[in-house]
Amino acid sequence: MAVRPKRPARPTRTSSIASLRRAAKRCHACPLWKPATQTVFGAGPDDASIVLIGEQAGDREDIEGEPFVGPAGRLLDQALDEAGVDRDALYVTNVIKHFKFELRGKRRLHKRANAAEIDACLRWLDGELAAIEPRYVVCLGAMASRVMLGSGFRLMQERGTWRALDERRWCLATVHPSAVLRSRIAGDYDGAYAGFVADLAKLKRLPR
Numbered sequence: 001m002a003v004r005p006k007r008p009a010r011p012t013r014t015s016s017i018a019s020l021r022r023a024a025k026r027c028h029a030c031p032l033w034k035p036a037t038q039t040v041f042g043a044g045p046d047d048a049s050i051v052l053i054g055e056q057a058g059d060r061e062d063i064e065g066e067p068f069v070g071p072a073g074r075l076l077d078q079a080l081d082e083a084g085v086d087r088d089a090l091y092v093t094n095v096i097k098h099f100k101f102e103l104r105g106k107r108r109l110h111k112r113a114n115a116a117e118i119d120a121c122l123r124w125l126d127g128e129l130a131a132i133e134p135r136y137v138v139c140l141g142a143m144a145s146r147v148m149l150g151s152g153f154r155l156m157q158e159r160g161t162w163r164a165l166d167e168r169r170w171c172l173a174t175v176h177p178s179a180v181l182r183s184r185i186a187g188d189y190d191g192a193y194a195g196f197v198a199d200l201a202k203l204k205r206l207p208r
Contacts, residue, residue, distance in 0.1 A: 017046040020127045024097055030120040032098035032113070037062045042093025042128050050089070050203060051134040052076075053125065053144040055176055056096030059108050067092050072177040076140075079177065079193070083200040093128055095144055096121050113143070122147065135169060136206060141176030149173060160199040162207045170207050174199035 021041045027033060040057035043066055060070030068076050080087050095118060101108040113121075125147070129137070139145040142155050148171050149163065155173055162170045175196060183192035 015127050015131055017042070017128065017131050020124060020131060024124050027097070027121075027124070029123070030117045032096070032100050032117055032121075035101070036098040038065050039097050040065055040067055040094065040099070041097060041124070042091055043067055044091035045089065046091070046132055048089065048091035048132055049134055050136045050138065051091045051093065051129065051132060052138045052140060053148065054092070054094040054140045055143040056094050056110075056113055057099045058110055058178075059099060059101070061094075062099035062108075067094055068177075071181060075177040075180060075193075079180075079197045079200055082197050083203065085200055085203045091128070091132055091134065093125065095125055095147055097124055118143065118147070136203070137165065137169060137171045138200075138203065139171065139173040141179065145173040160195075160202060162202065164207075172199070172202055 024039045024041050027039060033039070036057075040061045042051075044051075054068060054072075057067065058070045058072065060073075061067055067073070077087055080090075096113045098121075099108070100111045100113050100117070102111045103109075137148060139148050145153050145155050148165070153173065155175070159174050160172065162172050165171050175192070177196065180189070180192045180196050183189045
């Protein structure tokens with residue numbers, strides 16, 4: 001039976017984003033670092049008032065070393081622009097900092113991280129949030145939503161609504177842009193994209 005790794009201690013509030021990024025490059029807390037090209041840490045202003053949290057690095061992110069630079073990232077950029085939100089003002093990151101994949105011929109196909117891998121990687125997300133101290137957190141997808149809002153959160157029923165995390169932080173959950181891309185297969189892309197933009201537009205009407 002596999003032994004679930006112990007979650008590393010939460011970084012201190014004095015850890016800077018730069019020091020966390022340097023430390024994450026050497027992270028061997030779970031096996032995902034072995035086949036990955038590099039750690040994909042968060043990017044954006046280290047004093048951002050809004051942090052966007054995705055699920056895990058993808059193929060393009062693994063190659064370039066930056067979050068949301070592949071197809072899902074391009075759709076996110078388009079949706080943010082349509083919603084009137086400046087991505088350059090946001091800090092964007094993922095729960096999982098390495099690309100987990102399986103090979104199909106020469107293609108590297110995304111594979112979902114398991115609970116032990118999520119648990120091992122959360123030290124970095126904890127550190128990012130502690131260093132930045134954002135007022136607002138936006139979860140993109142079910143994994144990030146469960147991490148921030150608990151396992152009982154129902155994304156498709158409760159998306160697009162600001163929720164208080166504590167006395168000073170708010171959280172909003174929406175779908176991951178990759179889910180919007182996949183909606184093309186079902187033929188309901190226009191509705192999925194419009195709903196995604198509408199959720200992101202809530203960043204123009206922030207709770208106080």
